[in-house]
Amino acid sequence: MKIKKFTAASMQEAALLIRKELGNDAVILNSKKIKKRKWFGLINKPAVEVIAVLDQDFPKKKTPQKEAEPEQTLKTPVSSPKIEERTYPPQFPQPHEPGDFSVYQSVLPEPLRKTEKLLQDSGIKESTKTNALKKLLRCSVETGGLTEENVIGKLEDILCDTLPSADKWQEPIHSKYIVLFGSTGAGKTTTLAKLAAISMLEKQKKIAFITTDTYRIAAVEQLKTYAELLQAPLEVCYTKEEFEKAKELFTEYDHVFIDTAGRNFKEQRFIDELKETIPFESSIQSFLVLSATAKYEDMKHIVKRFSSVPVNQFIFTKIDETASLGSVFNILSESKMGVGFITNGQNVPEDIQTVSPLDFVRMLCR
Ligand SMILES: Nc1nc2c(ncn2[C@@H]2O[C@H](COP(=O)(O)OP(=O)(O)OP(=O)(O)O)[C@@H](O)[C@H]2O)c(=O)[nH]1
Ligand SMILES: [Mg+2]
Known part of the structure; x- marks a missing residue:
């Protein structure tokens, strides 16, 4: 393939130059009007700059009737002086x-x-x-x-x-049990508190908490603080049996928000542990919480590990801490799951919102 830039006084002149140098099969890729500087920049002469391409490797036309119509209008007849600017190679x-x-x-x-x-x-x-x-x-x-x-x-x-279609995004909280899981420090507890507070304060729902995060000593205290602020009960569960008991305690409640321990989910055993404690069933709405600041390859690994867990949607946290959303985009474009929520700050409950695919893409292109 040969690509060359030609500068000439007019399109007619450029066409002749192109024909002479690249032959009759050349096509024009782009052309623009320019000012040609002469005499050390003292004189600006109008000119055209044309980029032409000749590709001998382009396959020849197979069915003239089928291809002739669009191609002939697109391909520039280089031999003719009437070169149109709107052209592109037929085998683009x-x-x-x-x-x-x-x-x-x-x-x-x-x-x-x-x-x-x-x-x-x-x-x-x-x-x-x-x-x-x-x-x-x-x-x-x-x-x-x-x-x-x-x-x-x-x-x-x-x-x-x-991206996954719009109907897979922005699903509101609709199930009785809401569970969040994800890597260490991704923002699970903070996000759970945001969701719980919105349900209670804006939607007037009766809410309760369960935590299965008994790994970190401070984890229970952290959720307890939010539970006390919202005057909502909290049950700490170490086993599936305790989880079942807590569910019975909360039969009268509209939503039960379940916190889980952040672990290194690159290791399968932590996924198995999760499945051992939480009885996944249809009344559970589950979110995989990923920090938007994480690396694409690491997120990809976690998403793969979670393929055996019934996850409904993603939550991407710490959007405010990153200037590039490409890794999040990559994860989404490879996934069938949409985004339930994004979070963009530490304030509870303000810094959380829903997004559509277009909202998200606009954030990426801003
Ligand atoms: N900037 C910013 N910080 C956030 C956001 N969400 C959470 N954080 C902060 O991230 C830190 C960890 O948040 P946690 O909610 O404790 O994270 P976690 O996933 O529960 O952590 P583990 O339970 O230890 O796995 C805290 O300092 C939060 O305030 C967010 O959207 N933006
Ligand atoms: Mg936590």
């Missing part, structure tokens, strides 16, 4: 094809360069970034160029399409 890499995108990266229009940087800085996976840029580049060529404003809107749509 499809978003789902691996293709050699690096070739096109060198000719990305300015708004897309910025987008590339944004995606790069966010930490989203290389394959997601490349696919999104291919789609944007295609859209840019088809529409005669995307502006900086509409490129973000388009990017948001593209990224949303790779």
Whole structure:
């Protein structure tokens, strides 16, 4: 494949240059009007800058009737002086094809360069970034160029399409038992307190707490403080039997918020321990709590471990502590689960909210 930039006084002149150098099969990838500086910058002459590509490896047309129609309108007839600016190579890499995108990266229009940087800085996976840029580049060529404003809107749509569908997000608290699990210090207890406080103060629900976190001495005290503030009962359970007894105690309650110990869930035995204490059944709404500051590979490991536990949704905490949501995006794009809540601060109960896929993508692109 040959890609070359041509500068000429007019499109007609550029077309002749392209034909001479790359031949009749060359196609124009991009063109723009520029001012050519002459005489040490004293004279600015209007000119055009054209990027043309010749790819001998592009497969030849197979069925002329089928392909002729869209291609002929898209492919620039280089031999003709009437070159249209809205053109792209007929074999432009499809978003789902691996293709050699690096070739096109060198000719990305300015708004897309910025987008590339944004995606790069966010930490989203290389394959997601490349696919999104291919789609944007295609859209840019088809529409005669995307502006900086509409490129973000388009990017948001593209990224949303790779996330679990909107109906899997924002599920309100609806079950009697709400359980949160996740890594050490992810924010489980704080988030549980936020959810409990909202249920009680805003929804006027009768609430109670159970904790199975008997691992850390301070853990019970931490939840007890919240329970006392909300004047709600708390039961500490070491075994499944004690858990069943606590459930009986709380038959009159609307919601029972269950805290669990943060463990290194990369180890299977801690998952097994969790399953031994908590009887997972349909009346339990469960959330996997992950800190948005965690590394993608580590989160991926935990999510994989939790595949044997019936988890309903994610909760991503500490959104306020990170500048890049790419790792969260990567986890979500690989998952079938949506986001129940995100938390963005230590204040109970204020710093918690629900998000739609679009809200989340907007946060990523901000
Ligand atoms: N900045 C910020 N801090 C948070 C957020 N959520 C929780 N925290 C803080 O994170 C720390 C740990 O929170 P906990 O709720 O104790 O975490 P945990 O998952 O229960 O911890 P273990 O029970 O020890 O596994 C506390 O200092 C919280 O105030 C959040 O959304 N943003
Ligand atoms: Mg805790």
